[in-house]
Amino acid sequence: MRQLRKLLPYIKPYWQKSALSLVLLVIVVLLDLAIPRLVQRIIDDGILAQDIQVVGSTFGWMLAISALNTLLAVGNNIYSVQVGEGVARDLREALFLKIQSFSFGDLDRMKTGQLMVRLSSDSNVIQRVVQVSLRIGTRAPLLMIGSLILMFNTDQGLALTMLPLLLVTSAIIVFFVTKMGPLFLTAQQKLDRLNNILQENIAGVRVVKAFVRADHEAERFEDANQDFTARNIRVMQFMASMGPILNACVNIGIVVVIWAGGAQAIRGDLSSGQIVAFVNYLQTTIGPLMIMGHLANVLAAGIASTERVHEVLETIPEIQDDPQAPALPELVSPRVVFENVHFCYNGAGDATVLDGIDLTAEPGQTVAILGATGAGKTTLVNLVARFYDVSAGRVLVDGVDVRQVRQDSLLAQIGIVPQETVLFSGSVADNIRYGRPEASDEEVAAAARAAQAHDFILDLPHGYATHIEERGVNLSGGQKQRLAIARALLTRPAILILDDSTSSVDVETETRIQAALQTWMKGRTAFVVAQRISTVLKADKIVVLEHGRVAAQGTHRELLQSSPIYQEIYTSQLGDGVTGGAA
DSSP: OTTGGGGHHHHGGGHHHHHHHHHHHHHHHHHHHHHHHHHHHIIIIIITTTOHHHHHHHHHHHHHHHHHHHHHHHHHHHHHHHHHHHHHHHHHHHHHHHHHHOOHHHHHHSOHHHHHHIIIIIHHHHHHHHHHHTTHHHHHHHHHHHHHHHHHHHOHHHHHHHHHHHHHHHHHHHHHHHHHHHHHHHHHHHHHHHHHHHHHHHHTHHHHHHTTOHHHHHHHHHHHHHHHHHHHHHHHHHHHTHHHHHHHHHHHHHHHHHHHHHHHHHHTSSOHHHHHHHHHHHHHHHHHHHHHHHHHHHHHHHHHHHHHHHHHHTOOOSSOOOTTOOOOOOOSSOOEEEEEEEEEGGGOTTSEEEEEEEEEEOTTOEEEEEEOTTSSHHHHHHHHTTSSOOSEEEEEETTEEGGGSOHHHHHTTEEEEOSSOOOOSEEHHHHHGGGOTTOOHHHHHHHHHHTTOHHHHHTSTTGGGOEEOGGGTTSOHHHHHHHHHHHHHHTOOSEEEEESTTTTSOHHHHHHHHHHHHHHTTTSEEEEEESSGGGTTTOSEEEEEETTEEEEEEOHHHHHHHOHHHHHHHHHHHOHHHHHHHO
16 A cells, blocks of 8 residues: 555645545445435335335435436546546656656666556556546445444444454455455566567567568567466466455355344344345445455556556666756867776676776867777767766866766757667658757758758658658668768757768768768767778777777878777778778
8 A cells, every 4th residue: 555655646636536526425425325224214114014105205215316326426437537547647747757867777777668568557557546446446445334334323233243254354355455466566577578578579570570580489479478378367366266255255244134133023123124224234334345355456456556657757867967067058169088987887897898998089070989899889979978977987078077067958969870770750851850840941951961861852752741650661771870860960069979870871872971071060079980991081080999998099091000900990891902002
């Protein structure tokens, strides 16, 4: 229940509708409790007294109460649904905004499938808990308490006879609720695993087909699906055993009431109408207990889902701005300095990615980062945008430590073309405008020309209005990369980061892009991460990384003379003859 109290801040905005729903519910319960008394009156004062007027008038009251009860119950349902839907919507929004605040390190640890389950399945479970709590979940205990009071009012001795049975029934329900919480939590964890496999398979279905691994993936999915099914069966079997046990308790109670009440009726201590009323009150006492037992699975699932949702909401992002951090002043031609930078993912000292990096990008310089796969090239440029915080050392932009300014003000002046191109569903123009929604059509076209994308965009069925499908599947790899470059250029960034952004582009197009970038980015600082040496030949400074360290840095001609690693890369890609000529 402690976990469910965490939902109160999300229910608070809807307190008026919640209160109205509960008021209607209380009235419904009072009307429900009046029915057994009216039945007693029909039997004792009408049927047994042979008074048809009492029977008729009481019957009329029962019809009126039933009609009013129905209207009030409908109102209660309407308000409870509105509150439940509102809470679920606010939770999903809070989760989405929280995920948006996560750093790259946070996202590295949390799998996409897990986050999707929390946004969808867990939010829906919590919605159901809120709705049930404002309806049956509150009605059942109120009805039970009211029935107990009226049972004592009807016959105190008979009511005391029922107390042990009611206590045993309550203990059974508490036992099942306590045990079902952990069971539902593990079931949701199995669902996480299933969703992770499903998400990976859908995203990588082309690779699966290309390597004819459909059978392998089907086997993986079947294992996870079977694991999830087995856990669910165990939960359902445990829940199913509760119903028969509670039914047995109800039947025992009815038998005891009829036996003890019948003996009192024979002695003249209890009327027939009182026995019938008492049996009804017994059923409306144990009946709600049974309902609460059946709702225990909803409650247990809600506790598990609330815990999982708040695990995300209570996660403290690795990258956080100091509350007093100022905005980064507008940059014109910034100087970027790495001072003895060390970096380890997740703070693991045995997995050092960058080790003692000292590097300076002077204002307006283009700095190329070259190195083998895993050398730390992408990690290095990610530190400029503060997607990760350094483990030691500093990254300075115009003399200011990037950790001492607001990250949004830093990112607003950086244009990034990531290693993995990401496009969104929408038009070509919308994707290019993503960083500057207010940009004019002329500015969009100018950025596309600089990225050598304008011509192929005009060849698309609807030009700049052409719809891009999910993940840009209707475009080639090179086309997607050029749109990503145009998107970054349109923001007119003071710092441009190109992370292997032309790897899918042919050499001729790459040469034209580089020529356009020299004009477009004149006076701005740029970092170019590359695998191809042809990409970095005209850079003002080339930095060669090896095992997270700076192995060499300088211009192309300087490195050809002084760096064996650079010479080896150059020779392997462009050949000895070219090396000699260039040198």
